Amino acid sequence: MKAFVTGGTGFIGRALIRQLIARGYRVHALARSQDGAAALQALGATVVPGDVTDRESMRAAMRGSDVVFHLAAIYDYSPAAQAQCEPINVEGTRVVLGLAHELRVPRIVYTSTLAVFGDTHGELPDESYRADGPFLTEYDRTKWQAHYEVALPLIEQGAPIIIVMPGAVYGPGDTSWLAEAMRLFHRGLMPLVPGPESVVTYAYVDDVAEGHILAAEKGRVGESYILAGPAVPLGEMVDFWAQLTGKRPPAARVPTRLVRPLAPAAARLQPALSLPQLFGEDMVRMMGVSYAGRADKARAELGWRPRPLQTGMLDTFEWIAATEPADAGAREKRAAGLILLAALALLLLWLRGRKK
Numbered sequence: 001m002k003a004f005v006t007g008g009t010g011f012i013g014r015a016l017i018r019q020l021i022a023r024g025y026r027v028h029a030l031a032r033s034q035d036g037a038a039a040l041q042a043l044g045a046t047v048v049p050g051d052v053t054d055r056e057s058m059r060a061a062m063r064g065s066d067v068v069f070h071l072a073a074i075y076d077y078s079p080a081a082q083a084q085c086e087p088i089n090v091e092g093t094r095v096v097l098g099l100a101h102e103l104r105v106p107r108i109v110y111t112s113t114l115a116v117f118g119d120t121h122g123e124l125p126d127e128s129y130r131a132d133g134p135f136l137t138e139y140d141r142t143k144w145q146a147h148y149e150v151a152l153p154l155i156e157q158g159a160p161i162i163i164v165m166p167g168a169v170y171g172p173g174d175t176s177w178l179a180e181a182m183r184l185f186h187r188g189l190m191p192l193v194p195g196p197e198s199v200v201t202y203a204y205v206d207d208v209a210e211g212h213i214l215a216a217e218k219g220r221v222g223e224s225y226i227l228a229g230p231a232v233p234l235g236e237m238v239d240f241w242a243q244l245t246g247k248r249p250p251a252a253r254v255p256t257r258l259v260r261p262l263a264p265a266a267a268r269l270q271p272a273l274s275l276p277q278l279f280g281e282d283m284v285r286m287m288g289v290s291y292a293g294r295a296d297k298a299r300a301e302l303g304w305r306p307r308p309l310q311t312g313m314l315d316t317f318e319w320i321a322a323t324e325p326a327d328a329g330a331r332e333k334r335a336a337g338l339i340l341l342a343a344l345a346l347l348l349l350w351l352r353g354r355k356k
Contacts, residue, residue: 195287196235256288
């Protein structure tokens with residue numbers, strides 16, 4: 001079986017390629033850079049130099065594939081990444097899915113996201129749910145476009161597309177806001193939890209990768225499958241981390257209503273102080289939101305069985321401990337100073353705004 005993969009150097013993509021090769025697939029994976037090509041070669045994939053926006057760079061390698069997995073997307077909330085969301089997330093999806101349909105690839109798996117639902121306000125919807133905005137981030141908006149204005153119209157034209165919709169994905173190798181939060185907790189640099197009401201679903205990366213393969217092998221063409229674990233408020237998740245690791249939980253919880261007005265200030269402070277994206281404008285704006293859904297359909301039709309949250313989180317914290325840099329102590333002191341400075345600045349700005 002031949003599989004063509006975009007986004008193979010990403011967090012989920014790497015896990016997917018490892019599992020595909022373990023199952024005997026011949027994997028051809030797209031690479032935009034030499035570093036990406038080296039990473040894909042190390043995984044055992046055949047490297048295809050090219051770009052999702054360049055149809056002809058993929059044509060020869062995609063031809064004859066039994067399945068195409070399109071994972072490539074900009075999942076980055078930094079200001080510098082915003083301009084790339086439209087060309088990659090929307091137009092890149094149009095090119096990849098359109099080419100796969102043109103070449104008559106029999107199975108096409110497109111990776112969407114639960115973020116296309118927007119804020120579900122505490123509900124756990126299934127795949128039939130639809131919300132048309134407003135969108136909190138450029139990532140949400142462009143992934144919504146790719147899902148509803150690219151993938152679904154192609155399905156109506158006969159393209160054999162199956163859509164998978166992960167929620168928050170965690171595990172060893174993660175570099176997202178969630179991994180940043182877990183590292184801060186591990187280092188004892190989370191004195192408070194902002195927006196403890198924020199809800200996301202948590203699924204281990206290897207389980208999400210397996211869900212992609214199950215969708216390709218068992219999924220019904222034209223259907224969507226949510227690949228999401230349990231939905232947990234951030235405040236409860238941090239307490240869960242404390243129970244798992246034996247570390248002290250944060251001393252305070254700061255409600256969303258006190259934090260979200262600080263988003264404009266975060267837009268200035270996060271890049272000025274080189275803080276993690278966790279402290280950026282988009283992340284502050286998303287506090288208090290529910291990005292949630294239920295995976296009943298994937299469990300029933302695909303046989304998807306994600307591992308228990310305790311098992312996956314322990315594995316992830318073990319990886320975090322093993323990959324801490326040698327100068328972690330000095331870095332912690334430096335980071336602690338910056339975080340406290342940022343918190344103080346945000347508080348002063350908020351108080352100033354209240355007086356006005």
